[in-house]
Amino acid sequence: MTAFTYTHSPSLAPLTTQSPQSLSATSNPPIDYLMTSVMVLRQPQSHSQNTKTQPQILLLRRHPADSYPLKWEPPGGSIDPSDTTVLSAATRELHEETNLSNPRFHTWVAMAQEINTEDAARMKNWGVLPEEELARDVEVKIDEGGNVVRVTTFLETKDVWGKMNFVATVDEGARVEIDPEEHVEWGWFTEEEVRRGRAVLPLENGNGSVNGEKGEEERMLEFTSQAVWGSVLEAFRVGRELDVIV
Template sequence: MPAIISHDTGTDAAESLVYTSQPPVYTYTTSLISYALPPSQFVTPETPQVAVGAFIFTPPGTSPPKVLLLRRAATDSYPNLWEVPGGGADPEDTTLLDAVAREALEESGLVAATIVEFLGTVEFGTSRGNWCIKYNFLVDVEEGEVTTNPAEHSDGRWFDLEEVRTLAVTTELMRESLVKAFERVEELRRSRGISDPVS
């Protein structure tokens, strides 16, 4: 059994659901059941494009906590700027949660073990002129090597909160989402008796 990078919310294991796709196999808590629907269910006239973001942190007990960010390729939009793994939901994605697991795997090489919780949405205009809504999730992954597709990302690294505050990220919305995610991870770790102070 692979080691799991885990941020248990304290939900009883009996309340967890298992979703199987090819690949990967992952679990999610019943609090996320409303996101276990086809991505098309989240499309609106105002936001015709749906995307997802996977916020992946180092294991509890590592201090300070760090988040995985990927550096966009120099030839892509937002060149050389940092972002979380994620992207547009595909028509082939069975559910929005499946899109999260797929994007995490495709962009970072890491396999989702548990989609822990919903972190909120952001709305923005894309470089192609579309209006998009992005659903962000905290994701625990199996232990593994970060690998990126050079056509999309030139690097993948782990950053702590202080680094994130000044890092060249794609947008200020991305930075705000990252800071909020750090705060939520700290809450989860405190609830489990693990102290990783967030500055």
């Protein structure tokens, strides 16, 4: 079995010793299936001292034959029985889906707590509505000191699923390589592009990654759910709060 390495902030230390099963059991309601999602942020270097770059987040577009076909999402997936912790699961999923290694986990993030009316109207048809999948954030105790993380739970096929989202960074210049059986596109997107739900992408019939392709057009970014969209926006806010991005 491949050993995946990662580093983490002190606030996440309790998650390095607890099994995913123990975390699921302390949730109310108890979580039947636990997942992870990795919000990889970066601050691109500027070629000009007078130009400020916009921070970006890594998103992947799902395969058309998969569930939520052709929707966008951060890297992540279900926790396997062999995963000893949620952080090791997140590291494994990140590597399997993007070939990125040795992430630095900074904190956890839940759904955006406040979505203004304009944003809510614009993203009405972008993904499953929170009320349709009963999406909500619940607190999960992670140590005896009373510290908690917020996990986004949702209902699917009568089971309670929980997703632990982590804000992370990777080494500068790390190369993204996706698994074509799982995702068909990838790209780094700004907060404004995520909020608008539109970005300049290769033509719909183009091949390869978003970055570096010829023949581009502005296309809609449709997310797997509004809960995922809200979590991506929240990652930008939290990333700035922690000075991970500016």
